[in-house]
Amino acid sequence: MSGSTLLSFTLLAVSTVVRADYFSKDPLVGKVVPYDQIPYQVMTDTDDPRGFQTGYNICNSTTENQDSLCQTMFVNHIDDFCLWAPGPPNSTIADTEGDVVAWCSKKGHGTRIIPDGAITGLQFIKTPSYIQIAGTINQAMLNIAGEYGGELDSGGQDGEGNPMGGLVYSNNFKSNNGNNASFQQAQHWSFFIGANQFCGKVCDSTGSNPQGLCQNIYDRLGCEYNAPNTASEGVFESCDGDDMTPVGTYVVDGQTSVYHQPAESVDIGVIPYTATPAPSSNCVPFTSAAIFTDAAGVTAASGASASASATPAPSGSGAGASGGSASGGGSAATKTSAKNSGSGTGSGAPAPTGSGGASAIGVSSGAIAIALFALFA
Ligand SMILES: *[C@@H]1O[C@H](CO)[C@@H](O)[C@H](O)[C@H]1NC(C)=O
Numbered sequence: 001m002s003g004s005t006l007l008s009f010t011l012l013a014v015s016t017v018v019r020a021d022y023f024s025k026d027p028l029v030g031k032v033v034p035y036d037q038i039p040y041q042v043m044t045d046t047d048d049p050r051g052f053q054t055g056y057n058i059c060n061s062t063t064e065n066q067d068s069l070c071q072t073m074f075v076n077h078i079d080d081f082c083l084w085a086p087g088p089p090n091s092t093i094a095d096t097e098g099d100v101v102a103w104c105s106k107k108g109h110g111t112r113i114i115p116d117g118a119i120t121g122l123q124f125i126k127t128p129s130y131i132q133i134a135g136t137i138n139q140a141m142l143n144i145a146g147e148y149g150g151e152l153d154s155g156g157q158d159g160e161g162n163p164m165g166g167l168v169y170s171n172n173f174k175s176n177n178g179n180n181a182s183f184q185q186a187q188h189w190s191f192f193i194g195a196n197q198f199c200g201k202v203c204d205s206t207g208s209n210p211q212g213l214c215q216n217i218y219d220r221l222g223c224e225y226n227a228p229n230t231a232s233e234g235v236f237e238s239c240d241g242d243d244m245t246p247v248g249t250y251v252v253d254g255q256t257s258v259y260h261q262p263a264e265s266v267d268i269g270v271i272p273y274t275a276t277p278a279p280s281s282n283c284v285p286f287t288s289a290a291i292f293t294d295a296a297g298v299t300a301a302s303g304a305s306a307s308a309s310a311t312p313a314p315s316g317s318g319a320g321a322s323g324g325s326a327s328g329g330g331s332a333a334t335k336t337s338a339k340n341s342g343s344g345t346g347s348g349a350p351a352p353t354g355s356g357g358a359s360a361i362g363v364s365s366g367a368i369a370i371a372l373f374a375l376f377a
């Protein structure tokens with residue numbers, strides 16, 4: 001990763017209160033849904049106190065607009081991928097994690113389109129067992145407010161996923177054998193978005209250890225640990241890579257250990273290891289224009305001709321294209337007792353090791369502990 005800076009930011013997830021009293025008997029992560037058998041809504045539990053799936057999984061040309069509530073997404077190639085982001089403008093991930101919808105770089109998936117300029121840096125890495133994407137964003141252009149982001153994954157506090165009923169596919173797993181016309185479901189996936197950054201991993205269900213490589217139990221550790229990467233603003237690249245060590249697993253002096261984050265009510269303290277990006281190679285640079293070919297003129301706001309939907313989508317939601325400072329959003333952490341004013345992303349932490357990184361965007365693990373202490377104190 002010559003010359004790349006290390007994107008070692010951390011997103012302080014502020015997930016909703018865990019409902020220990022309800023867990024799905026038919027959890028999302030266990031649902032096998034072939035691409036040609038996608039139902040209108042994949043969620044089946046109707047007794048979940050958290051609610052029911054708010055969007056739909058059958059997505060087509062009728063649902064392809066900036067009001068779309070499509071909850072089926074794809075991570076295919078650097079020029080053909082989607083993110084999860086809120087439907088209504090100016091929403092925190094904490095408030096909308098169960099309802100986020102798919103925003104894609106390309107038309108053809110029946111989703112919202114990622115607005116021009118929303119992604120300011122992007123690293124796409126294909127490994128033997130998963131695909132990882134990471135980058136920098138103008139989050140207001142994706143309806144995201146607040147300083148802190150959160151995790152979206154195929155688990156969720158009740159097994160329904162975040163979003164509830166979200167489905168993820170790819171045509172670019174090793175097991176797709178290069179056939180872009182075949183779409184394989186990823187049952188295990190995790191995304192982090194917020195603080196003007198994002199990352200995600202989608203695991204090949206036929207690859208090695210999809211559950212461990214796309215673990216969803218480390219929501220307080222952000223991208224730095226869940227999807228270690230070297231993305232940086234202004235760089236768009238597609239690479240091959242090795243599989244990372246399963247999230248939470250680390251080796252010291254030949255001894256393998258597994259770290260578990262403490263309960264949310266407990267200070268996270270010192271994380272006993274620093275995650276480093278797995279080796280990558282064959283990086284091919286792209287221009288933003290070559291990737292976002294369908295984004296011209298697209299904004300987050302619903303189009304004048306868009307069909308009405310339940311989504312409150314007033315016009316003029318997008319913040320200006322430039323600037324995009326994550327701090328100052330002010331509405332962060334509404335579901336916790338957060339009372340700090342510290343920004344989740346620090347600046348200028350040095351790259352941990354190797355990688356030849358220059359100045360990093362983000363915080364070191366030491367700073368994570370400090371930030372979390374402030375957040376949860
Ligand atoms: C298009 O998607 C919508 C929303 O899921 C669905 O109601 C409709 O039946 C679909 N249309 C076709 C032709 O499949």
Ligand SMILES: *[C@@H]1O[C@H](CO)[C@@H](O)[C@H](O)[C@H]1NC(C)=O
Pocket residue numbers: 076077078079080178179180
């Ligand atoms: C699959 O699609 C990607 C672009 O999304 C393209 O670069 C690649 O050449 C395609 N592969 C084949 C075999 O057509």
Ligand SMILES: *[C@@H]1O[C@H](CO)[C@@H](O)[C@H](O)[C@H]1NC(C)=O
Pocket residue numbers: 090145317331
């Ligand atoms: C976003 O929401 C916050 C909190 O509700 C509000 O204070 C702020 O004015 C909103 N910003 C925009 C651009 O609508």
